[in-house]
Amino acid sequence: MAIERVGIVGAGQMGNGIAHVFAVAGYDVLLTDISADALAAALAQIDRNLERQVSRELITAETKAQAMRRIASTQTLTDLGDSDLIIEAATERETIKAAIFEDLLPHLKPETILTSNTSSISITRLASRTDRPERFMGFHFMNPVPIMQLVELIRGIATDEPTFRACQQVVERLGKTSTASEDFPGFIVNRILMPMINEAIYTLYEGVGSVQSIDTSLKLGANHPMGPLELADFIGLDTCLAIMNVLHDGLADTKYRPCPLLTKYVEAGWLGRKTQRGFYDYRGETPVPTR
Numbered sequence: 001m002a003i004e005r006v007g008i009v010g011a012g013q014m015g016n017g018i019a020h021v022f023a024v025a026g027y028d029v030l031l032t033d034i035s036a037d038a039l040a041a042a043l044a045q046i047d048r049n050l051e052r053q054v055s056r057e058l059i060t061a062e063t064k065a066q067a068m069r070r071i072a073s074t075q076t077l078t079d080l081g082d083s084d085l086i087i088e089a090a091t092e093r094e095t096i097k098a099a100i101f102e103d104l105l106p107h108l109k110p111e112t113i114l115t116s117n118t119s120s121i122s123i124t125r126l127a128s129r130t131d132r133p134e135r136f137m138g139f140h141f142m143n144p145v146p147i148m149q150l151v152e153l154i155r156g157i158a159t160d161e162p163t164f165r166a167c168q169q170v171v172e173r174l175g176k177t178s179t180a181s182e183d184f185p186g187f188i189v190n191r192i193l194m195p196m197i198n199e200a201i202y203t204l205y206e207g208v209g210s211v212q213s214i215d216t217s218l219k220l221g222a223n224h225p226m227g228p229l230e231l232a233d234f235i236g237l238d239t240c241l242a243i244m245n246v247l248h249d250g251l252a253d254t255k256y257r258p259c260p261l262l263t264k265y266v267e268a269g270w271l272g273r274k275t276q277r278g279f280y281d282y283r284g285e286t287p288v289p290t291r
């Protein structure tokens with residue numbers, strides 16, 4: 001089946017980036033979210049990011065205009081019924097994701113491929129609660145989506161080969177590179193990246209270094225583009241904690257225990273850039289460490 005219409009669920013930082021890259025690649029995109037504010041903010045963010053690409057002569061003004069025309073938005077999930085491919089990019093909570101697929105299923109064509117952008121949750125388990133586990137897989141973009149080259153493709157235990165190949169071809173049309181990962185907690189990128197971020201938080205918690213010395217050490221000492229605490233704020237501390245919990249529960253090894261300081265920040269509602277406070281305070285002109 002040719003994939004032309006793509007339905008994206010969740011218009012947060014990942015949903016808006018995913019809509020952006022699909023529209024530039026010529027797909028028709030329908031973006032949905034439970035929040036009207038999130039949809040409005042996503043469309044404004046896509047406009048700004050496309051404009052930045054125009055000003056850097058990466059795309060033309062006409063490509064930007066066409067891409068904006070290809071993106072529609074709706075608060076009604078079932079409007080996505082006509083999609084050839086669904087990419088679920090809502091909050092990293094299994095109950096939310098399972099409910100989205102359950103509500104969507106009766107409205108979909110039988111051949112529609114279902115995917116989740118989850119950072120860590122079992123694809124096999126999400127798939128098993130749908131009517132089409134063979135046409136269900138993980139489609140994991142990296143943040144920021146318009147910039148990062150990688151998409152991790154994750155087969156659930158039942159995913160069939162035509163579905164995997166169809167998603168590989170979509171990644172090629174987006175101009176990105178895919179890697180294949182088996183369906184184990186955190187897949188490849190977050191199995192490796194998130195324990196490093198969690199360890200950086202322990203390093204802060206135990207007083208080994210300050211926020212600034214930890215981030216500077218990894219930026220200048222290991223050539224990382226962002227320090228681990230800055231990156232945690234960028235990803236979202238709620239998402240980081242959710243991923244650590246999936247690694248801890250799924251792999252049953254204490255080496256994955258989430259740092260209590262990470263839990264405390266999330267309990268405070270300090271989720272990083274998206275709430276303007278996390279390891280840094282973003283409310284002023286330049287970010288300032290919060291401890």
Ligand SMILES: CC(=O)CC(=O)SCCNC(=O)CCNC(=O)[C@H](O)C(C)(C)COP(=O)(O)OP(=O)(O)OC[C@H]1O[C@@H](n2cnc3c(N)ncnc32)[C@H](O)[C@@H]1OP(=O)(O)O
Nearest residue numbers: 049052056119141142143144146147189190225226231235
């Ligand atoms: C949690 C998961 O499940 C998986 C994940 O995603 S893990 C997170 C993976 N991502 C990373 O590790 C990102 C690490 N950070 C970086 O690579 C860089 O800091 C960065 C690309 C984000 C910004 O780079 P920078 O050099 O500091 O900033 P800047 O020069 O302003 O931007 C570089 C480019 O990124 C673009 N950019 C920056 N932030 C952006 C954003 N939020 N959205 C879209 N584009 C963005 C800029 O327009 C610029 O584009 P060009 O190079 O085409 O001109």
Ligand SMILES: NC(=O)C1=CN([C@@H]2O[C@H](COP(=O)(O)OP(=O)(O)OC[C@H]3O[C@@H](n4cnc5c(N)ncnc54)[C@H](OP(=O)(O)O)[C@@H]3O)[C@@H](O)[C@H]2O)C=CC1
Nearest residue numbers: 010012013014033034035038089090091092118119143235
């Ligand atoms: N942040 C990152 O770096 C990366 C995240 N991911 C994954 O992508 C997904 C989204 O993450 P991210 O964009 O950062 O999160 P955000 O918090 O930025 O966005 C999530 C969006 O989903 C919305 N939402 C919640 N419930 C529903 C629902 N039932 N139906 C529709 N929309 C809903 C939220 O609305 P509201 O705010 O009103 O609740 C919010 O707008 C997660 O699975 C995450 O693990 C993958 C790669 C990288």
